[in-house]
Amino acid sequence: MRRTRLTRLALGEAGASPWRNWPLALGVALGVACLVYFLSLASGVEELLRKRVVGSLPNRIKVQPSSFSVGPLALQSSINQTTVDKLRALPGVTAAYRQARLPQPCQLYASYGGQSVVTDMIVEGVDPGLVSSQVASGRSFAPTPSEPYTAVFPLAAVEIVNAGISIHTGLPTLTPEAIVGRHFELLVGTSSFSPGQSVRRRCVIVGVSDQIAVSGPALPLEVVEQWEGKPLTYYSVTLEVDTPERVEAVAAAVEELGLVTPGLEMARRIATGVIWARIALVGFAAAILLIAGVGISTGLSLQVREEARFIGLYRAVGATQNDIRWIYLARAGALGLVGSLAGLLLGLVGGYLTQWAVAHFGPSGVLLNDRLFAPTALILVSGLSFGVLGCLLAGAYPARQAARLSPVEALRTG
Amino acid sequence: MDQPLIELTGATLEYAARARAVDAVDLTVPTGQFLAVVGPSGSGKTSLLNLIGGLERPTSGSVRVSDLELSRSDDRQLSAYRSSKIGFVFQSFHLHPSRTALENTSIPLYFTSTPMAEGLARCRELLQRLGLAGLEDRSVSQLSGGQRQRVAIARALVNRPPILLADEPIGHLDGETASVVLELLSELHKSEQVTMVVVTHDMSILNVAERTVEMAGGRLIR
Structure with missing residues (x-):
């Protein structure tokens, strides 16, 4: 119950100064949007290439x-x-x-x-x-x-x-x-x-x-x-x-007979290429999230300094160090949640726009299904988790700073 | 004499590379007393209040309130002590300017297990008793200095603490408003049966306090 109350207090404070807090979530939104969009794009391209090369029947x-x-x-x-x-x-x-x-x-x-x-x-x-x-x-x-x-x-x-x-x-x-x-x-x-x-x-x-x-x-x-x-x-x-899982073993036996499986070989190359492309794109999105995380950490540290007298007040009326830590972590988590949700929305829109653009301007018959570039539930959950956990991590340092403030020193800043 | 509620024995507070802010103070305050601590700026009054309020631990000596030895208490115990036993009133109010009088008064409730509805009812009742009826939902930035200090007093009393510690509560107020606030503190002392320790360098406190001690150079001199 105490944690729920502290979270409400933290969210109330974040809501009381929206222009100081919510811009910090923009970077998270951009990072999560890139992550979701790039992962969806890579999955769609992989599926497209695999089906073009291997065919629509995976076994x-x-x-x-x-x-x-x-x-x-x-x-x-x-x-x-x-x-x-x-x-x-x-x-x-x-x-x-x-x-x-x-x-x-x-x-x-x-x-x-x-x-x-x-x-x-x-x-x-x-x-x-x-x-x-x-x-x-x-x-x-x-x-x-x-x-x-x-x-x-x-x-x-x-x-x-x-x-x-x-x-x-x-x-x-x-x-x-x-x-x-x-x-x-x-x-x-x-x-x-x-x-x-x-x-x-x-x-x-x-x-x-x-x-x-x-x-x-x-x-x-x-x-x-x-x-x-x-x-x-x-x-x-x-x-x-x-079964599709047995395809690789059968391919190995085929190669022992002196025959080749060019489609499978191409599929392997595509899979390797897509993995590297995915790593590069996720790395790019992670770099944006890292920059956003640094922004959140710096922004919250600044807020800790600006709000020192209120931290001192909270300590004077009964807040423990853990309470103060929780308040700032909750604020970082809220920024992460809002930013991530906005990012998911942007990623979803991006995925469906790509789907629409390929369907309308791409070669006919390219799309194998009507959700090829749309983010899957797994990608959405990953994006949300990545954004929220990243922000909590970014908020850990300012939360620690706030918790370690001496109440007397903090009150003096007022 | 009543059982001492607050008992300082040889309490000393020393800051690194600084003189002793509180120097071997022996002081007892019985339950229900209105104690004024006077003295010039830098005499250690606020540091003494911080020791009693559990915001700082003494470097040596002991500070005992009820049965709790503050010098040996950890962060959790001190926080629980401040939440349940102490109400603080500060010279500069420490109110959230963007929040309403009611929201400011309710802040201590976030650190207790008091049901929120019950706590908010108590906040409204206190604000009413302190003459702020109708101003509960007004932002404190729209209130006068005297009204803000009354909001701060309501906030200090919301958890029904047995001890109210006030640090220069009239320091930022004009003469007339200061008299009103002092009168209010006196009334609260009587009606709420609260033990009060008020730190000030304003001698008008002598009119309402039951006992006065004077500090200079970190020591009690009278």
């Missing part, structure tokens, strides 16, 4: 054959069925989805925004399980014996069209919903660079996927092998692991 690993360079030439081998069987047998692996490129050149014919579009493409064949979760509702990616053949379109290609072609041609923006169900034709056997005899194949888009290569549409592997007339070798195999 998958893309495996590729190792490549080597001879001068300007990069040579890459392929994965055969025996290796795929070895991969399937690894502990924790629940499925292995193969990806193979159709060796024949292809041209895609489609109608887009009322205009005909013709472009060279590399068609690939994939095991349906690779994209099954991204097939539109009510559609199937199962191999069909006749036309139209089912196909999925790469998400990255949709984004390239929207970020470039749509802007320069004035054609409408593509969305996954808008292109599902649309038909296109493939001329298999010819391209602008390699004209030749071709076969026309009609296809229908059943989904948009971030699991396939950007170079063209993917069809069921079985269909593509039928078109080629022989089994293909695979340029990539995607392993599905029972």
Whole structure:
């Protein structure tokens, strides 16, 4: 009860001279705002990059054959069925989805925004399980014996069209919903660079996927092998692991087989980069908080000197040294709380403004969810704790000064 | 003679590199007495008051109030003693200028366990008795010197202390206001049965005090 009363006394004093006290909280607000905003930004960027590189499914690993360079030439081998069987047998692996490129050149014919579009493409064949979760509702990616053949379109290609072609041609923006169900034709056997005899194949888009290569549409592997007339070798195999936590262990076993996991490797580099970026940004915010803390400590020390006669009075009417210490710590804590709450608000506004700016001015489809740059509860709690604890720490010295004042000396200052 | 409430035996207060502010003072004050301590500036009157009030511990000798030996008490005991047994009135009032008369009077309540509502009622009653009815919610910066000293007296009495220590309570007041305040202290002494030790170099105190002692050079000379 005594502590509650002392806190009320301290807050009453802080409120009685607001222009002397609350400006001290501005630095804390700025520091906490930076901390919250930077942490949210780093988390959002990390999630964005990770999902771009690894894909939206965290329990998958893309495996590729190792490549080597001879001068300007990069040579890459392929994965055969025996290796795929070895991969399937690894502990924790629940499925292995193969990806193979159709060796024949292809041209895609489609109608887009009322205009005909013709472009060279590399068609690939994939095991349906690779994209099954991204097939539109009510559609199937199962191999069909006749036309139209089912196909999925790469998400990255949709984004390239929207970020470039749509802007320069004035054609409408593509969305996954808008292109599902649309038909296109493939001329298999010819391209602008390699004209030749071709076969026309009609296809229908059943989904948009971030699991396939950007170079063209993917069809069921079985269909593509039928078109080629022989089994293909695979340029990539995607392993599905029972839990995301086991991905690293499976990746290590994959590397022992002489294969590489480029996405995972990139994800590791991104994680390391983000950690350093986060350390630098948090360091910057901490420096602002440190300066704010020095400001609070200096400001409160000045107040202790100015209020010495009242400290003497409190001691004369029964305050202990601990009471005086508590009064100044409570004042520092209140400055920290007010500053931190203002900082949280600024950080939140900053996060949502960034979210809004990316959604409105950034490339379409960049945002994976509508709270990517918004501070999480953990970040908010961390910001609040950091601000309040920092201020209490900053208030410790002036509180000690106040508590150690001799009541007689303090009263004489009046 | 009544049982001594305050008893100083050879009480000495010495500051580093300074002469003795209080030099081997022997003094007893019985319960309910109105004692005036007079003497010129620098004679040790305020230091004597600080010793009795537990704001300072004697360098040597003893200061005993009721059954508490102040020279051997720690910070917590002295604070509890000041809160429950002592009311201080200062020459320069020591009021918060931005706060109201009621808020200033209630400050000692923050350091006790008295229920706040009960304490505030007591503050209002005291302010009324001291002639400040209607001025409770007025900022003390808007009050006259005499009114401010009455607020300070109310603050000293809010915890119902048995001892009131006043250091030059009329030092900053004009003659007429000083007489009113002295009369008020005398009335309070009678009505509240408070033991009073009033330090002053103003001889008009002799009209209201029951006993007067004089100090010079830190010693009691009369």
